[in-house]
Amino acid sequence: MxxxxxxxxxxxxxxxxxxxxxxxxxxxxxxxxxxxxxxxxxxxxxxxxxxxxxxxxxxxxxxxxxxxxGVLFVLAQLGVGLYMFMVGLGFRTEHFRQNARSAAAVSISGMAAPFLVAVAITPWLMSRDLFGAQVGQFQATLFMGACIAITAFPMLARIIHERGLAGAPIGTLSLSAGAVDDAGAWTILAIVLAMLGGGPELAIKAIVGGGLFAVFMLTLGPRVLGPLGRLAERQGGVRQTTLAVVLTLFALSAFAMDAVGIHAVFGGFLLGCVMPRGVLSEGVRKQVEPVVVVLLLPMFFTFSGLNTQLTTVNDLGLLAIAGVVLIGSIAAKGLACWAAARLTGHDNATAMGVGALMNARGLMELIIINIGLQHGVIGPELFAMLVLMAIITTLMASPLFEWVYGRKARERGELAAAPTDL
Known part of the structure; x- marks a missing residue:
């Protein structure tokens, strides 16, 4: 054209x-x-x-x-990269510190159980040629474990915020555990992509380059970016030049991760995590988020949908696999997080609420499986199955949370009314 x-x-x-x-x-x-x-x-x-x-x-x-x-692909990557930058801006380490013991138990359980399910089902999936030809069983298992373990952290945060639960035990527990789970899932995805980079040199380049970038951002990043935050505070907001500098840093971070062979979203997320909080982060979010959410993310959803062919799941064997993937994902994540919350002293309603929230996968799942499809980790049939799993588990989250926790908490005056615009 x-x-x-x-x-x-x-x-x-x-x-x-x-x-x-x-x-x-x-x-x-x-x-x-x-x-x-x-x-x-x-x-x-x-x-x-x-x-x-x-x-x-x-x-x-x-x-x-x-x-x-190709145009849609580039804009979709820009949208999802900026979205992960927004997710990084919303990452709060204090959530984990406030409820460390329970959060650690829930997050570890929410990672371990999905990986056990992945170990059990991956040989079956490989026997049906649902992964790329170059993907070994170890890499396939890691990828499936990450897909099942990931949580829709932004959606989880929104539900908790809009229902007035940010300071409640269920809020801090779910936010901290979800953040740790997602960080673990993205780390594992980075390892898988590095291992499939086309040889040991490229794998070493990805692992070492990504590791050095992460260490630099997490240790020196806040100090390097500090003057930018202080400038925004002196100016009383984020002016156009400051915004341009932030977006330039985003582009360079995304480029760095793509250049070493991982993925641009990691650069955006890490930059968001270390961006100074306060006037700068809130100002950037206020200006960038509407464009990302209203304009760019729909292109990502459409590009993802153009790659989703549900009719490829067209025989009883593939339907059985789709059902096992769905049921295994729900049981592994939801039940494991519920059990961990119960074992660390939370009442049954709170534990079930945590399990319901942690089980949603949402946009985070679509991002990870699109990366997998783009890099040839999975084929179109498994991609379609995982899209279905992402949509169904996300649809379940709000009504299931309301059923197991919301009604009783509202009767006790602990929960705001269910928002109509969730």
């Missing part, structure tokens, strides 16, 4: 993507009590070959031709 043709089709794609994501997101909020982002996840699948391409294949192929997907 020529640049002029790409421009024409891109703006039409953008209009359709934004309209579809807003509409399905509104329906999800209005009739299902789900967050906008859950509806947008579903909208991405609807726009892909699983529904739109099935009902009107010619129109879908005209609207999303192969030659235009």
């Amino acid at each position: 020529t640049p002029a043709e790409l421009s024409v089709i891109f703006f039409l794609q953008l209009a359709v993507i934004l309209a579809a994501c807003r509409a399905v997101g509104w329906l999800a909020k209005r009739f299902l009590g789900q967050p906008q982002v859950v509806g947008e996840m579903i909208a991405g699948v609807i726009l892909g070959p699983s529904l739109f391409g099935l009902i009107a294949p010619d129109i879908q192929a005209t609207l999303f031709p192969e030659g235009s997907r």
Whole structure:
């Protein structure tokens, strides 16, 4: 396609993507009590070959031709990288310190049980050729464990904040355990990508380069970025030049992680984690978040949906695998976190609430499996199964939390009314 043709089709794609994501997101909020982002996840699948391409294949192929997907891919990567930067800005180490013993137990259990499930099912998945040809059983097991263990940390944080639970035991416990689980899952994904880098030299480059970058950011990053935070405080906000510097640092961090062979999202997340809190972080979030959430993330959901072909799960064997992956993921994460919370002294309602919240995977799952598909770790069939798992476990989170914890807590006056815009 020529640049002029790409421009024409891109703006039409953008209009359709934004309209579809807003509409399905509104329906999800209005009739299902789900967050906008859950509806947008579903909208991405609807726009892909699983529904739109099935009902009107010619129109879908005209609207999303192969030659235009490179533009969508780049913008999707920008969106998800900035989103992980936002997640990093919201990372709070004090949540873990406030409830360290229970949080450690819940986070370890929430990682260990999924990896046991991955150990059990990965040979079966490999026997059906659901992983890339270059992927060994060890790498496949690590990847599946990370997929099952990951938590929808941003959604978890939003539920807790909007229901007034940030200072409650269930809030600090879930936030701290979810943050640790996600950090562990992303670390394991980085190791898998490094191991599949095309040889020992590239693996060493990824592991050493990524490790040095992480050490630098976590140790010297706050000191290097400190003057930027103080400048924002003196100016009473984040001016355009300061924002440009922050976005430049984001681009360099994303480039550094891509250059060593890992993924841009790691750079964005680490930068967000070490960014000075206060005026700078809040100002950047206020200016960047609307563009990321409203404009860029829908492109990521759509690009993900274009790669999701649910009709590939078309025989009893694949349906059985999809069911086992779903049930195993729910049981491993939810039950393990519930048991750990109970064993560390929390009442049953609180423990079940923690299990319900920790079981959601949301956008974080879509990010990790898109990286896996992009790097050839998994094939389209397993990708479709994991998309389904991400959507179903995310849809379950709010109503299940309300059922096992919310009603009783509200009767005791411990919980705010369930928000209508979750």
